[in-house]
Amino acid sequence: MASTIVHDSDAATRVGRTRADGYDDIEPRLARLASIPPGDPERAVLREEIVRCCLPLADHIARRFTGRGETYDDLHQIASLGLVLAVDRFDPDRGSNFLAFAVPTIMGEVRRHFRDHTWAVRVPRRIKDLKLTLGPAVEALSQRLERPPTAVEIAVELDADLTEVTQALLAANAYRTDSLDSAAQTSDAEIHAAPVTETLGDDDPGYGLAEDALTVAPLLAELSDIDRAVLRLRFFEGQSQSRIAERLGVSQMHISRTLTRILADLRERALGD
Template sequence: MTTSVATEAVAEAGVAELPVVADPGKLAPKDARDLSKLFFERLTVLEEGTREYQYARNTLIEMNASLVRYAAGRFRSRGDQMEDIVQVGMIGLIKAIDRFELSREVEFPTFAVPYIVGEIKRFFRDTSWAVHVPRRLQEARVELAKATEELSTRLGRTPTVRELAELMSLSEKEVIEARMASNGYNATSLDAALHSGEDDDAALADFIGAEDPAMELVENFQTLAPLLGQLDERDRCILHLRFVEELTQAQIGERLGVSQMHVSRLLTRILKRLRTGMLATH
């Protein structure tokens, strides 16, 4: 900090009650924390829009810019986007400054970092591809959108693949690939509402796929399993011979040494018992 010419300039601007920070961005972390408290205290009593308020707010942003660089470091693997990440992180820092209150009894860095990281993650959510697509196709998608708009305006209709390929100096196959890649940019939830103009909005899932009849079988099997466990060994053997080995009632009778009629009566009794049990469960 200095108290020379800069102090006089600040005093003339109406900010004499705040210290002048010559280079806020180069302050040590501890100095930045201590000064930030002073500036936040002053900010609470200043009228928004005044020169002193703007000075205090801007200085807080510069003093704490290192928090953005710290948070952005978590995403260093996206080196080609680092400049954008830092810019987005600064938005998070500004939001944190505008919402911070000393009464929270928490250090400003602890409060600010989640805002900064949240803003960066939101940036990735809004600009990243839902499905991984090769970079050449990502770039081709942008060119395809421009070419489609240009030709649509010029021709007064939707351009064909051949026309797009000629304008973009690509093969028709590459144009088709770029179109398919565009589908990977955004993913839509199956629960997304479709506004059809009717009273009730339908969900996307209502128009995709169909009910699987086998699902009811799964439920029935789950209900049937404990009922089968309650049968004695002979009854389970008869069911196995009839429905697993697919023997006729006469063949089952020969296996068990009883008549076909007796097997029929036994099957009727067993199946009635299982049916009654399942209906009672449902």
């Protein structure tokens, strides 16, 4: 971003040259502002007049930063905040030009906004631009459909490519990044919260199940057809022992003993291997 921005002093000179007539009496008014006690109502009125007079300066700087992923309205608000800070911080006793002081102050606020609130990783410009249109489109579709819209409906609404709409919906994840070593956010705002790395991941029981399946599979293949049928009916189809006995034409006690024998045999052979 720095490579595309001229030096602050150059910007101040340009603004001062193009709007000199409008800022000719700014320093005397700022000197008068500094002489008024903080609690005097006249101070608030004069301060507001000075800020209003200098708003074109904030507008000029905000427009210089448009087209970089942020809306003009947001940039104008940030630049206006920088203008207020410049008015409050300016010291007339130093005899410096207000524009030379205000321009770096305002630009500093805008740059700080880009540093703290814009994209953490590179996202294609067309996706950034498309993302700016998603909010109004989603809001309009939600009211019309009375439910959250799908990506396809958003693409149709915006007459945009579905793939790019999907990328724009996911692009918010690239807006900011957080360190894995930073403290995790907690509901009670604990001061000594654990790092994110200590709150992510756990032993996955699926690995153990996979190992057990690989161990038991060849043992199941060696069972008789009737034993495999009993296991399938009991543990895969969830049938009761009495129901299995009825289907196979044997007693429930026989099924119970068969299951005990099969499981004991499989456990012994699996652990032995």
